[in-house]
Amino acid sequence: MDNSGPSRTALATGYARACHQFADRPLILTDPLAARLLGVTAEDFAELDSYPADHPATVARDRPRRLFFAARSRFADDAITAAVATGVRQIVVLGAGLDTIAYRNSHPDVRVFEVDHPQTQAWKRERLAATGIDIPRTATLVPVDFETQTLSQELEANSFCRADPAVFVWLGVIFYLTSDAVRTTFEYIAGQGGSAEVVADYLQPAHTTEDRADLQARSARLARAGEPLINYHTPDEIHRQLALFGFTVAEDLSAGELIGRYRHGTLVSDERALRALRASRIVHARR
16 A cells, blocks of 8 residues: 555545445445545536546446445444444454544444554544544544554554454455465454454455456556455355354355345346456354
8 A cells, every 4th residue: 555645445445435425326325424534525426537547536436336335334334233232332443444433433332443554544534634523532543554563452552452342344455465464363353352243345266257357357456556456265265264263154245145235135237347246245253
């Protein structure tokens, strides 16, 4: 990533969630802060065709991907809501990017810990201040440079309680990490003293010539932006890895299934466009 600010993929995801608020009905994800954080309006998205091709906002032109980004955030929101109803009071957002869970939290006794690279968090703090979005007392921004710091040390230095239950949200990250880094993070989450839940998306390897071509093209675009895809898992592989650390998989959905859930079973009509999302899956597991 560019150490002067957020990664291109974090920006692209933020723009897609923001565009969803104006462009899609019914809404999958209601997030009144998504566009505000970026300082964009419905009029800006109406002019997307005039944006240069390398602008991160242009991902919002891709409706299936836009719906997937909205749906995976909604899926995480739903898992959090269910966990909070059972008494969980700690949420950890790993690789938070432009996520707004911490600022949409309506529970005064639920703490949200945002973990991200220091430069990304510094940029986000500037955007929050510039747009008048308050950082509530329930939100804790935890900067972690994984080259010199550890997740455990920095979280616990910021009053995260390892003895209490927690939900970990880990979206848009796994496929940029080494297998060792993924394994180490699952192991850390599993070490939570109370119950632990994780919501994470991942990419599965392609199985057809068409899917391989789509995935290779996507990987090449991301590599040119300095964020290459380096990690793929089949569902069986993810489930075995989670089971190794004592997790039980509650759900594992394809991108099409996830979008269909929030559109009352109706999938995106452009199946050719949706094909580019066939590698994407999301899993919710508990220990």
